[in-house]
Amino acid sequence: MSSPTLQLQTLPLQRLPLPNGFRPQDFLTFHGRDKLAVSESVTGNTLQKAIVWKDRPALLTLVFDLNVVKYHLALDDPLLHIGGEETLQLVQHILGLTQAIAGFEQAFATHPLLSAMIAEQAGLRVPVSVSPFEALTWAIIGQQVSLSAAIAMRRKFIQQANIRHSSGFYCYPSPAQVSQMSVESLRLAGLSQSKANTLLKVSELMLTGHLPLDDWLHHQVSPELIANSLAAIKGIGPWTISYALLRGYGWLDGSLHGDAAVRRAIRGLMALEQLSDKEAEHWLKPFSPWRALLAAHLWAWQSRSPG
Template sequence: MAGVLACAVPLPAGYRPGDILAFHRRDAQALSERADEAGFSKAMLWGGKPACLSIRFTAAGARVRLALDGRAPAGSRVRLESMARRMLGLTQGVEAFEQAYREHPVIGALLARQAGLRVPVAATPFEALTWAITGQQVSVAAAVSIRRRFIGSIGKPHSSGLVCYPDPEQIAALSPEALREAGFSTAKAATLSALSRLVADGGLPLDDWLDAPPITEIRDRLLGIRGIGPWTADYTLLRGFGWMDGSLHGDVAVRRALQLLTAAPDKIGEKAAQQWLSAFSPWRALVAAHLWASLSNTAY
């Protein structure tokens, strides 16, 4: 029996739906997500059941709908609204950041051009973490291709025609060879296998941390997993929990955008980028997002 949940989420004045839509338009083949000018749909597992999340933007706010191929578990409605607010970046406090730095001699003009920018957040911290691992040291296009093959090989289909992003239990059941066939390197396959087993067994309770993330503990736990370094940990905290203070100085695009913004004659190294970003704590990751966005109007 199918179940449908729905809620309405108000949006602040000047909200930028385009940033959210670009993130869910990464894969032009639209295997797991599809987006148009008014909203997006995304297939995902909800309590182990295939579901399709739909968020449509209107003048009054965002209309959120979850269609499940099965009954909704208890507590789903509250969880749905909380997830939608997080995915839409409504917990990020960007107004305080812009107020503090709108007169800044370097980034003030950037903030004026990109006022209201929020970071799109993944549906779950696990998806954010696996996306971060997928994107390590490869282009966005290559990461999207691997992600598509990965979802297509093991994802469960939803009745909408979209394919659900795999959960930890599904990935933990795979052999490293199966992950390599999807396009992951030997090292990434080993990291994904170990990580998925850890999450599936409760050793890394990512979802339990959503309401009040213990950032230091999460970061330390992630860094203790072979194959996860500072960039992956901080990117996961940004995309999975909406944490705004990760220092993404190791990101090539951040450094390239910083070079252009400051008109530096030479490439900016990680140490120099780290030092420059440190002045903006507790908003370093949001500054990085503005730097990403300054390079392109596509997903970052």
């Protein structure tokens, strides 16, 4: 990618030990779903992802090497300080390193339907978005469409925002940047009128302080409070809330019974022809407080199952 000449500020390469059994391929696969790689690129064991960091374009690089991850941040502003501790917390967050997965694996190690799947996928964690805003907006974009369609819309949405890092990558836009977009530009990205309105409303609420998604992350506000706040916004329903809590906050207990892929996986496990949302919700209930983590296992299991 061609790019202008800018003075970059780069955090020196840092090393973070990874827990035993960490599965880097899950993380790389999640971030490598858009093969056109306009905003993030996966090459071998390396991820490069363009983000907005303190209102500036930045490029986050993670390189997985045996039991460590090496990371650094390149910021298009030589005067803005990059905090080492802040960057470390970001990397820990997006890798899901604080997720309590051991309890889930122990609790269901002998489950008649799940034990083999859990054993084969031991160590599975949920990759988390850089920010709750990215997770929520991605969930809104992905409502009631196929994964391939959602990926294409997300790509066009990022390109319409047109926030570029000097590397040439497009950055996922911030609430302030999305608020400057028009309904027409969002419609050009393939979003419906209702999705465009919801994205703009979420951005407005964040800017006015009525939806402090980032503050809630840093102050560990209860998922129930966040869910209730999101439910009050037109265009945001139960699936969007649970998915945003999972990808934005690493909350592992959202019930993703409304997810078509989750229902397909449950049907496959139980050899069922049909399974309603309500039946899936009832089936998932005993797996609390790990229902969303189970959904992630079902996604992974289904992706590698033949047919």
